[in-house]
Amino acid sequence: MLTFKLLMTYIYTTNVYRTNLSFQAYYMTKATTEKNPPHSLHKLNSTTTLQREQPGRSLEPNTTVKHQINHSLQDAHILNSHNRLIAEEITRELKTKVMGNNVIILERTTSTMDTAKKLAHTCFKNGTVIFAEEQTKGRGRSDHSWSCPKYKGLLFTLLLKHNIQPDHLCLLTGTMAVSITETIRETLQLPAEIKWPNDILIGGKKVGGVLVEFEKGLKKQPIFLIGIGINVNLTEEDFPGQTRLPATSLAIENKEPINRILLARALLQDIDKWYSILKNDHYRYITDRWREYCVTIGEKLTLTDCGKEYTGKVIDISNNGGLMMKLENGEIKIFRGEHATIKY
Numbered sequence: 168m169l170t171f172k173l174l175m176t177y178i179y180t181t182n183v184y185r186t187n188l189s190f191q192a193y194y195m196t197k198a199t200t201e202k203n204p205p206h207s208l209h210k211l212n213s214t215t216t217l218q219r220e221q222p223g224r225s226l227e228p229n230t231t232v233k234h235q236i237n238h239s240l241q242d243a244h245i246l247n248s249h250n251r252l253i254a255e256e257i258t259r260e261l262k263t264k265v266m267g268n269n270v271i272i273l274e275r276t277t278s279t280m281d282t283a284k285k286l287a288h289t290c291f292k293n294g295t296v297i298f299a300e301e302q303t304k305g306r307g308r309s310d311h312s313w314s315c316p317k318y319k320g321l322l323f324t325l326l327l328k329h330n331i332q333p334d335h336l337c338l339l340t341g342t343m344a345v346s347i348t349e350t351i352r353e354t355l356q357l358p359a360e361i362k363w364p365n366d367i368l369i370g371g372k373k374v375g376g377v378l379v380e381f382e383k384g385l386k387k388q389p390i391f392l393i394g395i396g397i398n399v400n401l402t403e404e405d406f407p408g409q410t411r412l413p414a415t416s417l418a419i420e421n422k423e424p425i426n427r428i429l430l431a432r433a434l435l436q437d438i439d440k441w442y443s444i445l446k447n448d449h450y451r452y453i454t455d456r457w458r459e460y461c462v463t464i465g466e467k468l469t470l471t472d473c474g475k476e477y478t479g480k481v482i483d484i485s486n487n488g489g490l491m492m493k494l495e496n497g498e499i500k501i502f503r504g505e506h507a508t509i510k511y
């Protein structure tokens with residue numbers, strides 16, 4: 168564990184800054200083996216594992232595609248000079264069934280949710296993940312914005328073809344929140360917790376969040392777009408304004424910068440594990456872990472649900488991920504994460 172923590176932490180001093188290294192947008196598929204045949208839209212040839220975005224298939228119109236592969240990267244622990252996300256590095260030794268079957272990295276986009284929405288209407292590979300180094304219109308739940316300085320966060324959207332029952336939608340948010348929390352706890356030994364339904368906190372400060380959106384894809388196939396934002400290498404100066412919740416980053420809490428590539432890989436693996444638990448209908452494992460990490464249970468709070476305010480004490484998380492509250496009038500009510508917002 169300690170070794171992993173050391174690997175996650177990198178040393179700026181060894182960095183050699185190459186000024187001309189400019190990535191606009193590139194993507195790759197997980198592997199070019201027969202087991203993982205190249206996807207028709209993102210075909211790779213057998214000699215290169217990194218591919219330029221196809222003209223006419225561009226997810227980011229009007230951007231010039233430039234890329235450079237750091238061929239000296241023989242080992243996942245060696246960092247590229249700008250600590251940029253590199254698809255090839257994230258997918259190297261990635262042990263997942265679904266998550267990261269195709270990894271797309273964008274230098275800049277409005278929001279990875281927008282990009283994912285467009286991709287949802289093509290024959291994309293299930294488990295495709297779109298990372299962005301910068302978002303110009305990042306968004307969170309309840310119409311909040313999400314901003315993060317370039318190269319300092321992990322900002323991504325996962326595309327999942329999933330026939331989830333509508334009343335289990337909140338469980339999907341919980342599954343993601345549990346995965347992120349577990350990854351932070353296990354890889355960095357930081358005491359991450361969940362503020363129901365989707366906020367990831369450390370010491371009461373927000374470090375990450377989950378946003379789940381739904382889209383009908385080709386042939387009306389249900390597609391879930393799972394947006395995840397994590398403050399990774401932000402410093403105190405990167406949090407100038409007043410935010411809804413006090414905010415922090417993993418690097419601030421860890422007291423050292425974090426290797427985002429290794430963190431991204433660990434996250435995808437943990438999400439894959441918990442998602443397969445969800446797919447196999449073992450909801451109980453998810454809600455049990457969610458309860459264990461949830462700081463909201465036992466709190467007295469006010470939330471809004473469909474325009475109405477409710478005040479009471481949180482007593483539990485229900486089996487399908489709702490927030491169970493004992494209201495001031497003694498009534499017990501369960502609130503669903505898609506509609507309810509906790510007031511601050």
Ligand code: BTN
Nearest residue numbers: 278305306307308323376394396
């Ligand atoms: C929240 O805390 O309300 C959810 C925040 C989710 C932010 C991520 S960043 C990647 C993806 N793209 C977005 O525009 N939002 C999500």
